Amino acid sequence: MSAERPILWTPSKERADASRMAEFMRWLADNRGQRFDDYNALWEWSVTDLDAFWSAIWDFFDIPASVRCGTMLAERRMPGAVWCPGGRMNYAETILKPAQTRPQEEAVVVRSETFGDSRLTWAELSAQVASVAARFRAIGVGQGDRVVAILPNTETALIACLATASIGAIWSLCAPDMGHVAILDRFRQIEPKLLIAQDGYVHAGKTIDRRAVLDTILGGLPTLEHRVMVPVVGDLPGGAVAWSDLTGDAAEPEFAQVPFDHPLWIVYSSGTTGNPKPIVHGHGGIILEGCKQSLHQDLRAGDRFCWLTSSGWIMWNAQFTALGQGATLALFDAAPNHPDMMALWRFAAEEKFTYLGVGAAYVTVCIKAGIRPRDEVDLSALKSLGTTGSPLTSDGYDWIYDAVDRDIWLAPISGGTDLAGAFVCGNPMLPVRAGEMQCRALGNAVRAYDDMGNELFGEVGELVCTEPLPSMPLYFWGDEDGTRLHESYFDTYPGIWRHGDWIEITPEGGSVIYGRSDATINRKGLRLGSSEIYQAVEGLEEVMDSLVVDLEFLGRDSFMPLFVVLAPGLTLDEALKEKINGAIRASVSARFVPNQIVQVPQVPRTLSGKKLEVPVKKLLLGSDPETVVNRDSMANPDSFDTFIAYAAARG
Numbered sequence: 001m002s003a004e005r006p007i008l009w010t011p012s013k014e015r016a017d018a019s020r021m022a023e024f025m026r027w028l029a030d031n032r033g034q035r036f037d038d039y040n041a042l043w044e045w046s047v048t049d050l051d052a053f054w055s056a057i058w059d060f061f062d063i064p065a066s067v068r069c070g071t072m073l074a075e076r077r078m079p080g081a082v083w084c085p086g087g088r089m090n091y092a093e094t095i096l097k098p099a100q101t102r103p104q105e106e107a108v109v110v111r112s113e114t115f116g117d118s119r120l121t122w123a124e125l126s127a128q129v130a131s132v133a134a135r136f137r138a139i140g141v142g143q144g145d146r147v148v149a150i151l152p153n154t155e156t157a158l159i160a161c162l163a164t165a166s167i168g169a170i171w172s173l174c175a176p177d178m179g180h181v182a183i184l185d186r187f188r189q190i191e192p193k194l195l196i197a198q199d200g201y202v203h204a205g206k207t208i209d210r211r212a213v214l215d216t217i218l219g220g221l222p223t224l225e226h227r228v229m230v231p232v233v234g235d236l237p238g239g240a241v242a243w244s245d246l247t248g249d250a251a252e253p254e255f256a257q258v259p260f261d262h263p264l265w266i267v268y269s270s271g272t273t274g275n276p277k278p279i280v281h282g283h284g285g286i287i288l289e290g291c292k293q294s295l296h297q298d299l300r301a302g303d304r305f306c307w308l309t310s311s312g313w314i315m316w317n318a319q320f321t322a323l324g325q326g327a328t329l330a331l332f333d334a335a336p337n338h339p340d341m342m343a344l345w346r347f348a349a350e351e352k353f354t355y356l357g358v359g360a361a362y363v364t365v366c367i368k369a370g371i372r373p374r375d376e377v378d379l380s381a382l383k384s385l386g387t388t389g390s391p392l393t394s395d396g397y398d399w400i401y402d403a404v405d406r407d408i409w410l411a412p413i414s415g416g417t418d419l420a421g422a423f424v425c426g427n428p429m430l431p432v433r434a435g436e437m438q439c440r441a442l443g444n445a446v447r448a449y450d451d452m453g454n455e456l457f458g459e460v461g462e463l464v465c466t467e468p469l470p471s472m473p474l475y476f477w478g479d480e481d482g483t484r485l486h487e488s489y490f491d492t493y494p495g496i497w498r499h500g501d502w503i504e505i506t507p508e509g510g511s512v513i514y515g516r517s518d519a520t521i522n523r524k525g526l527r528l529g530s531s532e533i534y535q536a537v538e539g540l541e542e543v544m545d546s547l548v549v550d551l552e553f554l555g556r557d558s559f560m561p562l563f564v565v566l567a568p569g570l571t572l573d574e575a576l577k578e579k580i581n582g583a584i585r586a587s588v589s590a591r592f593v594p595n596q597i598v599q600v601p602q603v604p605r606t607l608s609g610k611k612l613e614v615p616v617k618k619l620l621l622g623s624d625p626e627t628v629v630n631r632d633s634m635a636n637p638d639s640f641d642t643f644i645a646y647a648a649a650r651g
Contacts, residue, residue: 004507019298019428021039022429025042028042028056040509043442050443057291058288063094078496083261084261087284089287090258095320095323096125098324098325102326105328110154110333129159129163133253140225141193143262144169146193147172147193148192149161149171149197150174150176151197153311170190170263171266174186174312175589177312178588181535184217186268190477192224193226194228195217195228197229199211230243260283263280263283264283265281266279266477267317277476277484278476278477279473282474285474289420290324291324292442294321297322299322301327305323306356315388342371344358345371352381353382355385356385367395385404385409390558391554392412394435409426411425418472418473419471422441424439424440424446439509440509446464446505447465448461457505464496473485528592530548534546535587536586542579543567543580546564546565547563547603548562549561560594560595564600600639602639604636604643605636615628620646625640
């Protein structure tokens with residue numbers, strides 16, 4: 001699809017040889033007799049001999065387990081792969097392992113607009129996790145119970161998650177800026193026993209009171225037996241326990257030894273219909289994926305790692321990867337543009353980050369703001385920069401090497417909530433090419449397919465994964481027969497995972513992600529099903545029907561138009577637009593307010609009544625109107641003419 005892209009950075013031999021990836025390759029040669037001439041050969045082995053590769057990851061990282069499984073992959077199929085039968089371990093024990101060897105070193109650094117700056121040593125982190133876990137057990141929270149939280153990206157959520165995992169309970173988290181409808185659509189499905197919430201927060205200098213929203217959420221969760229609150233704007237409500245009361249007890253760390261596939265957490269990745277998908281990941285799979293990913297991020301003890309993330313994004317979970325390798329984890333709970341766009345870069349300089357991760361959209365905002373971090377702060381400690389969430393354009397690459405550091409390793413990644421990891425990512429031993437991700441991740445059999453299931457090279461196709469991964473979903477909560485899981489990933493290419501992204505695999509083994517190939521909304525890395533927007537918009541008496549698409553594609557600004565069919569006699573004016581936007585802000589999140597609202601006479605639908613989101617998206621991205629949809633399959637074929645005219649007007 002494109003010519004070979006220019007090389008922007010090449011690691012020195014010293015840096016490449018000192019990387020964790022090189023260390024792993026030397027270990028394979030010395031301990032397994034496996035020698036590889038280059039990364040592509042290593043990758044090919046990793047996706048062919050799955051049992052040997054994942055067993056090597058286990059041993060290289062010395063993963064603690066009370067029972068080490070003999071066979072890594074007992075049943076090689078998708079869906080339904082069976083990993084590590086008989087193995088027993090605990091995710092929290094793996095993450096807190098560094099506390100045994102460096103108890104007085106910094107584990108966590110926090111910068112919060114709400115609470116100010118704080119720090120925890122490994123000993124303090126481990127002690128607080130043990131204290132909270134002991135209190136959970138004392139009130140009757142046990143293995144399999146769901147613990148949910150509405151918390152920002154601070155140490156509270158981190159500690160609560162590890163405490164939950166340590167006793168074998170199941171964790172689930174939503175960000176405080178999400179609307180009550182979006183939160184209830186998630187938590188109601190999993191019937192939680194315990195809720196931890198913060199009653200307000202400060203963002204961009206403004207105090208946000210969440211007490212009324214929390215009351216609504218509490219009223220919608222009848223299975224709750226316990227509430228833990230972090231008071232910010234009000235007093236501790238009756239019947240609730242203060243978070244501060246949970247963290248000060250003296251308790252010895254205890255880690256329930258659970259099966260490899262015991263549920264660890266539930267995260268949510270929305271499809272285009274129905275409630276958000278409650279994805280269940282297991283202890284063992286997330287341990288293995290995190291350890292493997294640390295090779296691609298070149299993480300080790302002594303690093304200082306920060307990823308700019310909302311607590312509602314899978315990158316919040318991914319932060320544990322650095323912590324588990326003994327790195328100091330820096331949490332940023334603040335507006336990155338307050339008081340100006342240098343806020344995060346100042347934090348990076350002051351805390352001497354060695355690794356900083358951001359969303360690609362954040363880079364775009366920095367470019368538009370005209371900032372040059374290298375001219376304003378000392379970033380000499382920063383050796384690696386990661387991005388994800390949406391495709392990073394070549395302009396983004398150029399800005400980083402010009403305005404941040406000419407000798408920085410830029411390592412964008414792309415993966416998803418669904419597997420809590422990356423499909424394509426970085427390699428500290430390889431050069432960085434403009435607009436490309438360096439490699440396909442070890443163990444991830446990523447390929448590009450055309451519509452007929454033929455593999456493509458140098459062309460854009462569907463991102464698929466042809467072999468199972470240990471961190472793939474165990475199941476969706478409540479999806480008893482697996483129907484929804486199958487429909488989400490395996491109904492296009494039987495037995496093969498289709499992720500919903502457009503990808504190009506380059507001749508060198510790199511890759512380019514072009515955007516979503518399905519109708520999922522992706523706003524600054526946070527994915528949402530269109531159904532959640534429809535629920536908010538069509539709940540207004542003025543709106544009879546609606547259709548929303550996200551026009552995300554590499555090299556173009558992301559643009560999300562919302563098309564609405566109004567009640568007879570109504571015309572879309574500024575007041576109604578603001579009412580629609582307000583409904584989305586209140587029920588879903590301000591992140592998903594559309595770029596434009598357009599009145600249309602009808603929403604195009606299939607004969608069975610399904611909204612034609614993907615054909616409209618393809619049309620608005622420039623595809624031929626005659627090929628994106630078969631009008632004979634439509635219930636209202638003339639409705640498509642409105643969208644053809646809109647596409648022509650946009651140019």
